[in-house]
Amino acid sequence: MSLKCYFLIGYQMANGQLSRAEALACSGCRHACHVMLYSDTKSQLFGRIPIRHIILMQMRFDGMLGFPGGFVNQSQESLEAGLCRELEEEVGVALSISEDDHMDAQHAPGTSPSSPRLITHFYVKKLEEEQIREVEKASVSTATDHGQEVLGMVRVPLYTTKGGGGLSSFLSHTFIGNARSQLVNSLLRLHLVAPEDLRKALKHSLKMHARSAVDVQAVLELTEAEREQS
Numbered sequence: 001m002s003l004k005c006y007f008l009i010g011y012q013m014a015n016g017q018l019s020r021a022e023a024l025a026c027s028g029c030r031h032a033c034h035v036m037l038y039s040d041t042k043s044q045l046f047g048r049i050p051i052r053h054i055i056l057m058q059m060r061f062d063g064m065l066g067f068p069g070g071f072v073n074q075s076q077e078s079l080e081a082g083l084c085r086e087l088e089e090e091v092g093v094a095l096s097i098s099e100d101d102h103m104d105a106q107h108a109p110g111t112s113p114s115s116p117r118l119i120t121h122f123y124v125k126k127l128e129e130e131q132i133r134e135v136e137k138a139s140v141s142t143a144t145d146h147g148q149e150v151l152g153m154v155r156v157p158l159y160t161t162k163g164g165g166g167l168s169s170f171l172s173h174t175f176i177g178n179a180r181s182q183l184v185n186s187l188l189r190l191h192l193v194a195p196e197d198l199r200k201a202l203k204h205s206l207k208m209h210a211r212s213a214v215d216v217q218a219v220l221e222l223t224e225a226e227r228e229q230s
């Protein structure tokens with residue numbers, strides 16, 4: 001068994017997650033597959049802040065951030081074939097994703113008792129920077145879902161600016177399902193961000209979140225005051 005397998009099994013047991021095989025053994029479950037596409041980069045923001053890695057996420061139709069992918073038709077296709085079909089629709093390119101790219105699976109939170117249980121599978125695929133740029137171009141040109149189910153691809157800022165922005169602000173947005181923890185776990189597991197930097201970003205993210213709540217409250221009060229006047 002490879003080192004990666006030992007590491008993965010240990011991680012999955014510690015987090016109550018399912019292996020690909022365990023997930024597929026669930027009869028009556030629906031499956032959705034999403035992937036984190038990423039590359040290394042030597043480019044710098046403002047010519048001085050190393051960007052280090054390009055990680056792609058998307059702004060979804062529901063206004064939440066998530067990874068590309070979607071529901072798999074299990075009677076007609078394998079998990080990976082379903083994911084590749086979803087990628088063609090959402091990012092407009094044919095990418096080969098294999099079982100080796102499968103990172104984890106887990107029961108989706110908040111599934112209603114009357115609907116079939118949803119298992120979300122998460123894959124990670126490293127590309128060359130040039131391929132990532134091609135994906136970004138295709139996502140606005142050839143992807144059929146652009147402007148509908150997908151409002152746009154976004155890169156995840158991994159740096160922290162002097163004002164504390166960057167990763168912390170990004171993490172304070174709203175994510176679909178467990179996409180935020182999938183992102184954070186991947187940053188740690190793939191050593192894309194140092195654990196201490198990630199911890200600081202998350203702590204700052206909490207503060208930003210609280211500030212956002214105050215901001216939303218202020219806008220709501222303003223809107224209500226205007227409505228009463230009109």
Ligand code: APR
Nearest residue numbers: 032034066067069070071086108120149176177178179182
């Ligand atoms: N973690 C957990 N759950 C997720 C994640 C994630 N990272 N990303 C998406 N989901 C959930 C979504 O809430 C959804 O229920 O997985 C399910 C399928 O993912 P989508 O990417 O939304 O599916 P897709 O096939 O691309 O979209 C088709 O799904 O959400 C509906 O009606 C909507 O028309 C849309 C349809």
Ligand code: MG
Nearest residue numbers: 068069070090
């Ligand atoms: Mg989708």
